[in-house]
Amino acid sequence: MIINDVVCPFCGCLCDDLELEVEGDRILRVQNGCSLSEATFMNDTRLPAPIRRTASGWEEIPYADAIKETADILRDSDRPLLYGWSSTHGETQSVGVHIAERIGAVIDNTSTVCHGPSILAIQEVGHPGCTLGQVKNRADVIIYWGCNPIEAHPRHMSRYTTFATGFFVPDAQRERTIIVVDTRRNDSGGIADEFVQIEPGGDYAVLSALRAIVRGKESIIPKKVAGIAKEQLIRIAGICTNAKFGAIFFGLGLTMSRGKYKNVRNAIELTDELNRHTKFVISPMRGHGNVYGSNEVFTWMTGYPFAVDFARGIAFYNPGETTAVDILRRGECDAALIVASDPGAHFPRAAAEHLAKIPTVLIDPHVNATTALSRIQIPCTAAGIDAAGTAYRMDGVPIRLRKVIDRGYPDDAEILKKIYDRLNGELGP
Amino acid sequence: MRVILESKVRKKPNIPIEAEAIIPRNFLKGTDLLVYEGNKERTLSELFWIFVEGTAVSPENIEVVLKGDTSRIKRVGEYMDTGSILISGDIGMHCGNFMSGGTIEILGNADAWLGREMRGGTILCRGNAGHYCATGYRGEKKGMQGGRVEVFGSAGDFCAEYLAGGEVHVHGSVGDFPGVEMRGGQLIIDGDATRPCANMKDGTCVILGRVHEMIPTFEKVERRVIPEWNITADVYRGDIANRGKGTLMVKTAGSE
Numbered sequence: 001m002i003i004n005d006v007v008c009p010f011c012g013c014l015c016d017d018l019e020l021e022v023e024g025d026r027i028l029r030v031q032n033g034c035s036l037s038e039a040t041f042m043n044d045t046r047l048p049a050p051i052r053r054t055a056s057g058w059e060e061i062p063y064a065d066a067i068k069e070t071a072d073i074l075r076d077s078d079r080p081l082l083y084g085w086s087s088t089h090g091e092t093q094s095v096g097v098h099i100a101e102r103i104g105a106v107i108d109n110t111s112t113v114c115h116g117p118s119i120l121a122i123q124e125v126g127h128p129g130c131t132l133g134q135v136k137n138r139a140d141v142i143i144y145w146g147c148n149p150i151e152a153h154p155r156h157m158s159r160y161t162t163f164a165t166g167f168f169v170p171d172a173q174r175e176r177t178i179i180v181v182d183t184r185r186n187d188s189g190g191i192a193d194e195f196v197q198i199e200p201g202g203d204y205a206v207l208s209a210l211r212a213i214v215r216g217k218e219s220i221i222p223k224k225v226a227g228i229a230k231e232q233l234i235r236i237a238g239i240c241t242n243a244k245f246g247a248i249f250f251g252l253g254l255t256m257s258r259g260k261y262k263n264v265r266n267a268i269e270l271t272d273e274l275n276r277h278t279k280f281v282i283s284p285m286r287g288h289g290n291v292y293g294s295n296e297v298f299t300w301m302t303g304y305p306f307a308v309d310f311a312r313g314i315a316f317y318n319p320g321e322t323t324a325v326d327i328l329r330r331g332e333c334d335a336a337l338i339v340a341s342d343p344g345a346h347f348p349r350a351a352a353e354h355l356a357k358i359p360t361v362l363i364d365p366h367v368n369a370t371t372a373l374s375r376i377q378i379p380c381t382a383a384g385i386d387a388a389g390t391a392y393r394m395d396g397v398p399i400r401l402r403k404v405i406d407r408g409y410p411d412d413a414e415i416l417k418k419i420y421d422r423l424n425g426e427l428g429p
Numbered sequence: 430m431r432v433i434l435e436s437k438v439r440k441k442p443n444i445p446i447e448a449e450a451i452i453p454r455n456f457l458k459g460t461d462l463l464v465y466e467g468n469k470e471r472t473l474s475e476l477f478w479i480f481v482e483g484t485a486v487s488p489e490n491i492e493v494v495l496k497g498d499t500s501r502i503k504r505v506g507e508y509m510d511t512g513s514i515l516i517s518g519d520i521g522m523h524c525g526n527f528m529s530g531g532t533i534e535i536l537g538n539a540d541a542w543l544g545r546e547m548r549g550g551t552i553l554c555r556g557n558a559g560h561y562c563a564t565g566y567r568g569e570k571k572g573m574q575g576g577r578v579e580v581f582g583s584a585g586d587f588c589a590e591y592l593a594g595g596e597v598h599v600h601g602s603v604g605d606f607p608g609v610e611m612r613g614g615q616l617i618i619d620g621d622a623t624r625p626c627a628n629m630k631d632g633t634c635v636i637l638g639r640v641h642e643m644i645p646t647f648e649k650v651e652r653r654v655i656p657e658w659n660i661t662a663d664v665y666r667g668d669i670a671n672r673g674k675g676t677l678m679v680k681t682a683g684s685e
Contacts (some may be wrong), residue, residue: 073680078467079444104468109522123568124610195473204627205645211670220648220669262627269628311468314445318567320560321543331443334467342653 007401009038009087009384010013012286012394013153026384026408034154040385046365046378046407066378067415068124070337071422073350073359074376077335079311080105084341084364085297086288087382088412089389089401093290093297095416096339097308102423104311106333108324109294110287110341111306114252116319118284119295119305125268130247130281131395132159137166138279139242143179145267146203146253147285150187156285161247167245177239177306181206182253194236201258201425202226206233207266213237214273220259241277248282286394289340289384290401293392329356336360339384339412344370363412387411430485434477436497439466445521446476450683453491453512456481459488474547489531495520495672500540506533509550509611522559525552528576538582547629548631549576550581560604562651564590575615592632608634611675628668629675635662637680646670647677 006018019031020041030038039210050066051058076082082105085093085379100107111119132429135142149156149350157163162178169175180192181203189195198206202225209225212218214237216223223230248271256261274280275401286292295305302308304317308322320326324343327333328351335358344352345368364370365382381387386409391401434451450473451464460481464474471478478535487490491512495505499520507526514525519537529548532602544563562584565572572591592614600609602620609631618625621638626647635658647667655662655678662678673676 012454078441078469080468120567204624205642208627208644208646208668208670215668215670215672217646220646222645225645258605260611261625266628266670312465316544332445332467334444 003402003404005402006404007384007391007399008033009289009382009391009401010036010040010290011153011289013156013159014289014391014393014399015155015159016399020404022405023130025386025405027405029034036154041277044365044382044385045058045367046409047367047371047377050378053375060161062417063377063378063410066123066376067418068422070361070378070427071419072122073119073335074099074103074337074419075423077103077105077333079327079333079335080259080331081324081327082107082339083336083343084339085294086108086110086291086341088340089383089387089391090293090297090398091389092413092416093294093341094301095299095413095420097301099312099416099420100308101302101311101315102420102427104313106307106309106311106322106324107298107302107305108322109298109328110130110291110346111295112319112325113256114269114287115255116306116323117255117403118250120261120319121264122267123335124265124321124429125272128271128275128281129283130269131397132283132393135247135281135283136160136164137148137279138168138245139243139247140169140175141177141182141246142241143178143246143248144188144192144285145181145248145250146255146257147249147251148182148186148188149249149285150191151229152287153285154250156249157188161249177243179236179239194239195417196228196230196232196236197253199227202228203254203263204259207270209233210237211266211270211273212242214241214270214277227306240274240280243278243280243387245281246274246278248280250282251285251286252287252328273318273408282429283395290391291406292394292396293398296392296396296398325351328352331357334358338370338374339363339416342368342370344368344373356396358421363415365409376416379409380415381407381409381413389413430456430491431494432460432491433480433494434473434496435480436477436502439476441467442498443501446471446502447504448502449507449526451493451502451508451514452507453493453496453514454488454510456491456493457485457488473601480483497560500537503599504538506531519556522536525550528552535597539580540584542578544573544576544578547573547576548573548653549574552578554578554580554582557601558584558588560585560587561590561597562588562599564588564593568653571577571612572610573630579661583620588618589614592616608632617643626667626675626677628671628673629677630668630673632677633676633678635678635680640679645670652681 023027181196192385195281271282302315307322309316309322362374362377444467448464465513472528489511503521510530513532522540525544541559551647563573563578571593575593586604588607598617608626611632613632617635623641647665
């Protein structure tokens with residue numbers, strides 16, 4: 001059977017034009033997708049049943065036992081941590097927030113190790129952004145700063161920027177100017193009209209210098225800023241101010257390098273400054289399929305996009321204090337529930353070590369590095385493959401993920417709902 | 430009156446305690462106060478041995494002394510307006526939040542957000558301070574607005590971010606981005622600093638040590654003798670990227 005208009009749940013692009021050939025509970029072919037998308041659908045090896053760690057290895061247990069034990073661990077904890085949420089749908093995320101509020105937990109999502117600093121910067125100075133459709137149809141100058149879309153978001157350039165024909169940019173490849181800023185010449189840098197090689201950690205200084213140049217204060221800028229010649233900076237500022245519509249996309253090269261949210265803030269303030277001359281927008285290149293959705297769901301439920309601490313019964317937010325990495329590094333939490341993510345592979349060593357010391361439960365369809373740190377793993381559906389639900393694209397557009405096959409696993413929202421009901425019954429009204 | 434709180438040994442010593450109730454004024458009515466350990470509410474006596482010496486009729490005569498392992502106790506001195514707190518060891522985050530009067534002295538190190546959004550009073554930290562010393566809360570336009578914070582050791586990153594008033598004096602060195610987004614007040618750093626005063630709007634910063642990675646958008650105005658510090662300094666205006674009118678003074682090498 002051929003299914004059209006399937007949404008790929010892998011990265012923040014959420015490409016919604018895939019064509020899948022399926023037979024029973026198997027996917028045979030993926031059309032239109034990138035290599036990441038193909039791997040997501042085709043190499044989907046699942047954990048068959050819930051498992052519990054024993055003295056010598058693992059044993060399979062029924063779902064009911066796994067759910068009961070998870071609820072017991074969470075109920076007995078003085079400072080539980082609920083982390084992950086980015087590779088599943090909004091319906092699961094909302095149950096997660098309810099559990100956090102019920103048991104006084106800290107709930108955090110993967111923004112904490114990716115675009116959290118972008119959110120901090122947006123909270124300071126706002127977000128001059130737009131949807132990807134606007135960029136596709138209007139932008140004639142595109143800046144990729146600290147990101148490598150060819151490898152990380154392979155269809156970003158062909159669907160929205162460099163190679164995409166837009167209403168006001170009919171001859172995209174000729175009419176769009178692409179600037180890539182990175183510490184090394186990556187694949188995306190190879191197809192740029194202007195490649196800017198920046199010294200590691202020099203983003204803030206370069207952005208400050210560009211702001212000053214756009215303001216006409218180039219006389220005070222030194223001959224070189226973070227390895228970039230002043231002439232090149234002036235040329236880039238010229239390209240930007242002469243654009244009809246410019247768009248900056250930035251990745252972890254900006255958010256997770258030295259300076260973090262101040263880098264992003266500086267980039268937003270450069271965008272602000274450029275808007276005195278022409279139309280300019282800025283957007284983060286979100287990684288996980290529904291990481292933007294976790295920010296949306298957390299915000300509409302708690303008021304904060306990530307790192308929400310319910311220990312006092314009300315939502316408190318302070319990245320650096322209530323973020324998962326910091327809580328783990330300081331050894332604060334005494335139980336953890338990880339949903340739809342893999343902190344074992346991505347967290348600093350000290351943080352991952354603490355996960356192994358405390359009772360950690362993983363709810364994820366696949367065996368991953370966090371499995372090795374967990375006491376219990378409960379397999380569930382994978383959103384966008386065998387479960388339907390809402391996800392948000394990197395520009396904040398909600399897209400309904402589709403269920404294309406049924407493999408007989410329970411939805412993670414369902415599992416969490418059962419945990420929540422059990423906690424509710426035990427803890428009373 | 431002197432209230433001595435000595436921390437008891439806890440089963441899970443890493444779980445943070447939130448103790449905004451520990452301010453001198455609250456001890457006028459006794460020691461029956463509530464604090465939080467993780468997500469559990471506790472009475473003060475569950476977590477501390479409490480000793481009270483003498484009596485007091487007004488809060489300014491109350492001294493609170495914290496002893497034992499206090500490094501995980503957050504929010505001590507939050508909204509404090511008078512009296513004094515002496516901490517004999519290290520203290521946790523958010524010590525002296527929104528403080529408007531009185532004195533806090535820390536003999537050990539202070540964790541992050543020491544004196545966050547402080548309005549008045551004095552904080553003396555004899556050891557080192559963590560990140561975000563004397564700053565504001567996330568997204569807040571004004572950080573510390575008044576009072577004085579003196580750190581005798583070093584301070585971490587983002588020291589005096591959004592400083593809007595008052596004085597911050599660090600005797601040691603500071604980390605990355607001291608005085609970032611500064612809009613008033615005075616920041617004095619005896620040691621070294623990296624990328625100071627980025628995006629500052631107003632206020633004054635004096636650095637007596639070495640500056641690493643000067644922000645390129647500061648305009649050097651002059652080199653002159655600063656009588657109150659008895660030094661020769663390069664005086665910069667900035668941040669130009671921000672149309673800022675702040676003053677950054679960096680001691681020239683070898684001048685006394």
